[in-house]
Amino acid sequence: MxxxxxxxxxxxxxxxxxxxxxxxxxPEMEAKSTSFPENLDPKIIKALQHRGINSLYTHQRSAYEAVKRKENVVAVTPTASGKTLCYNLPVIDKFFQNSNARALYLFPTKALAQDQKTELNDLVDEMEADLKSYTYDGDTPANIRQVVRKAGHIVITNPDMLHSAILPHHTKWISLFENLETVVIDELHTYRGVFGSHVANVIRRLKRLCNYYGSNPAFICTSATIQNPKELAEDLLGEKVTLIDNNGAPxxxxxxxxxxxxxxxxxxxxxxxxxxxxxxxxxxxxxxxxxxxxxxxxxxxxxxxxxxxxxxxxxxxxxxxxxxxxxxxxxxxxxxxxxxxxxxxxxxxxxxxxxxxxxxxxxxxxxxxxxxxxxxxxxxxxxxxxxxxxxxxxxxxxxxxxxxxxxxxxxxxxxxSGSPESARINKDNLIILSDHIKCAAYELPFRKGESFDDLGAEEVEELLDYLTEMRVLHQRAEKWYWMNDAFPAHNISLRSAAQENVVIIDQSDVASHKVIGEMNTFSALTLLHDEAIYLHEGIQHQVEYLDWDEKKAFVRKVDVDYFTDANLAVKLTVLEIDKEKEVKDAVIQYGDVMVTAMATIFKKIKLDSFENIGSGPIHLPEQELHTNGMMIEFADHMFQELGEDEVEQVLLGLAHTLQHVASVHVMCDKQDIHAVPEVKSVHAELPTLYLYDKYPGGIGLAERIYAQSSIVMEKALHFVWNCPCEGGCPSCTGIPGSEDRKEKAWVLKLLSYLTEEENL
Amino acid sequence: MSLKKKLLRMKPGVKEEEKTIPQEPEDVDKFKELGFYPFYLDGDISYRRKVLYPFTEENNLKASLEKLKNIWKMDEAAHPLHFSKEVGNLLFFDTETTGLSTGAGTMIFLIGYARVLEEGIEVTQHFLTGPEQEAAFMGGFLDDFSEEDIIVSYNGKSFDWPQVKSRHAFLRRELPKLPEAGHIDLLHAARRFWKNELPSCRLAVVEEHKLLIKRHNDTPGSLAPLLYFDYVHSKDPFPLKGIIDHHEQDVISLVRLYILLAEKACTYAEHTSAAEHEAAAHWWESLKQWERAEHHWRLADKLADKPSSQRLYRMALNLRKQNKVVKAITILESLQAAKYPHAEAMEELAKYYENTEKNLDKALKAVETGLTSAAPEKTVLKLRKRRDRIRTKKEKTR
CATH class of the missing domain: 3.40.50.300 (P-loop containing nucleotide triphosphate hydrolases)
Known part of the structure; x- marks a missing residue:
């Protein structure tokens, strides 16, 4: 054997x-443990010992003590380091001091909430305490909801439920809001980008209602390792937060x-x-x-x-x-x-x-x-x-x-090197902010001079005035009242980037049409036009009809040997330049841009040989996106020896490289940031490369890339330089090099042009 | 760029609406035209309209309600429509709101209720003149409402009353406690009686078909929020007249609807059809009042234009519950002889033969009759199981 x-x-x-x-x-690491805090209720200690826990890891104790000092904390803990005790311990401890104390747990997904409930209940059972914890999500039956609202000491839910079911119905949750002492936010690092910006505003609304009901909860967050957990937590909560990172788990x-x-x-x-x-x-x-x-x-x-x-x-x-x-x-x-x-x-x-x-x-x-x-x-x-x-x-x-x-x-x-990405949010993104101001006004009329957590009263008032003009709010006697028959939270999804999505409906089975996915309107222009081949989980579908007004795409399964590739004519208009810096003869700018995109034609391309085997027009309206962007403007003379087509190829290669490197650098999805070259820009008639946030109003990505442009350029330079290909490849410049292999050399030339100056 | 300008640019297609310059005419006169008079509560103004509609000779609703009150008095089980307080404590209640969701941002702008007095129906309506006047508006209603009252509404248990509670929660520091009054929701009753008969059980549909009220030039209720928002801007309440009058008609309809439904449920009134008697019977059975139900089954049978095996089967079940076994079996046996025997009835009959009479042959025959009929799969499976068991039993005894 x-x-x-x-x-x-x-x-x-x-x-x-x-x-x-x-x-x-x-290398391996020994456990760093400490004894239980002296003032911890003996019942808790007994229950923990019963479960084989005889001491705390250093970070668990630090978290407990910080919460005791009434600080907000964020505990950074690797997988399997006993992070749940970081919040369960203080929460249960508070319950033993005051049996009216309530806590709200937020998990990014339903499944995690279920897990936590089981674990928490096991621990509570050992203590024989009358501490009730419930999950509250879309699956909670109506008859249980009543009980949760009235009697749940710990309500375990997700940000979406908080946004659309709890906050707008706060009058049914009075006992929770009046007695809320702790809010736990698990997996903090998942709240970044658009989603995080939404959640930060949901927290602003939560704090506003707590204030109304006279409570002032402390926040306990846990996060996986990111570069800026403290900064993210403070941004998200709008408050000072203590960082706990003395991990003591072995x-x-x-x-x-x-x-x-x-x-x-x-x-x-x-x-x-x-x-x-x-x-x-x-x-x-x-x-x-x-x-x-x-x-x-x-x-x-x-x-x-x-x-x-x-x-x-x-x-x-x-x-x-x-x-x-x-x-x-x-x-x-x-x-x-x-x-x-x-x-x-x-x-x-x-x-x-x-x-x-x-x-x-x-x-x-x-x-x-x-x-x-x-x-x-x-x-x-x-x-x-x-x-x-x-x-x-x-x-x-x-x-x-x-x-x-x-x-x-x-x-x-x-x-x-130990510097994982930092996570960013931009909770003052105008579109996101105005959406949540609406929700907040629905929940509780705004008073004159009222701020929205850390957003000043002046800005709040400007938004309220805008909403009043839109006849969503009505101002009376120093207050702004909700005067609309809509339920705003239902039209605002925390998870989707674009405001309106195209729903993809599979009608292969005539008897039962099925929704198989959704896509933002911008991408839908090129991927869901009539006759497009749309791939869903590896299966080819053909778009039979795109109902643009209703935002529905009807597709049917097909088996063909080609894919479709649509041309998107993108035009960029710079509306306002906020910041500017010069690098030799090139200029790097940051500001408001308007992106207009129009799908023009599509080509059918054979799968194996990449031959063009047909084409057709696309009739869809022009789309506009107002966002933040960064522009790199090159001087004309830099390209003197190249023809216009060649300049375009070079800029395309540079765009491809920068889009990837920049998205790694600012820790966002590749889709969140877009790079577009223009051989002759509209506003300056110069070869220009644009990098912009693909979300209305921007979420702060381009701004960050602008601020650290020299680092990004340097990273891009090293990356292309170290790529083993000769004239450019799908791994670096995105396009296989042409025969004389100029692109890669030119991309390198441009990048080094942009970086060398900064080093002087 | 200012935030406002930016927003306007980001949302193309939305134009700034022209500002309406609110005129400030004498509110009072405008409201008087609609029959509303100011009402002062702790210095705050609220508007209300109170109208008495006297009874005609032949249509004295007070008398009908007194009659019902006496009948309810004799009932031992509390029927959901029953009341034990004075007729004057019935508060026929409805609201108009600024939206259909029940969240914190939806306001009530019209509260209306009817009370039945000696001389006629008195309808009171409170109108919210602006969001800042909510305390006075709610206060006006609470002033007129006590724990002794019983709310009678249409879908009020899941819509109007939670909404009242939600609004009250906002003002709980300024207002007296909200009394815990009884509540009769007529939507549930209407569904029990007319779910299969009417295209929907919306109040307008019920009014048209059952109270024979036809409305002309009516303002659709769905416009209420928009008309109210317009009022808030223009301060001119007159366009709301249609909504207010409709609302008044609604609460009066509730009185008549209550009487109609209660008579169908607890009396053997002539206006009750066979199907309605069946519904009444079901309702009493759900309250375990078998004898009351039996009467309705019998009346249903008498009034129906054709016999129904389902009804007979239900009647037999009812009789068994009351231990009137012989009567029950007679009915079931009559069903066995029918052209299309009722499968569940045959199962019931077989149970009796097998367990009480201990006659396996008869039991087997009943099961087999049942299996010849078209029946839902569940019943067929049960019948087959029973057949197999009886056969085995028969083998053993042989």
Missing amino acids: IRKKVLSELIGELKQDPQIEHWHEI RGKKHIAFYNPPIVHQQLNIRKSATKVVNELASRFLREKIQTIVFARSRVRVEIILSHLQELIKDEYIKRSIRGYRGGYLPNQRRDIERSLRNGETIGVVSTNALELGVDIGQLQVCVMSGYPGSIASSWQQAGRAGRRQDESLVIMVASSTPLDQYVFSHPEFFF
């Missing part, structure tokens, strides 16, 4: 693999390997498929019954990897103990998978980032990531899934050939 290999042997073997580009070891030795698949096409710099490599690597461990988690980028990938893994592994028993986990699975099925992972029945799991958040699945030994997850913070969260308290663990990241992945692989220091 062949002896099973242990993890350390496999690690040794993997180290020898030539495709390993970087190997990093994180940790085993952790290996992190960067695996870059071999190049299979030298000139085009195309690598072996990451999915294949992931399958091979993961099956090595699974065969030896080493618990492994594989992270894939999309739901479809999960299914593909799962079926391949099951093919690769012959052992029937192991085959059955590999499961998938993704959104779209039913809650019960998910619970079952989580349980079987904890008790070891399931050896392998293939997941989307759904398992990145704090769902409790215990700790596995190996984590394989298919591609860079898009941000350092979520990489560390995924990596945190591997590593039991004392044992050795291994994390392998497999690169795909996208520029993002290759950038990360060529700059491991970017990953390990």
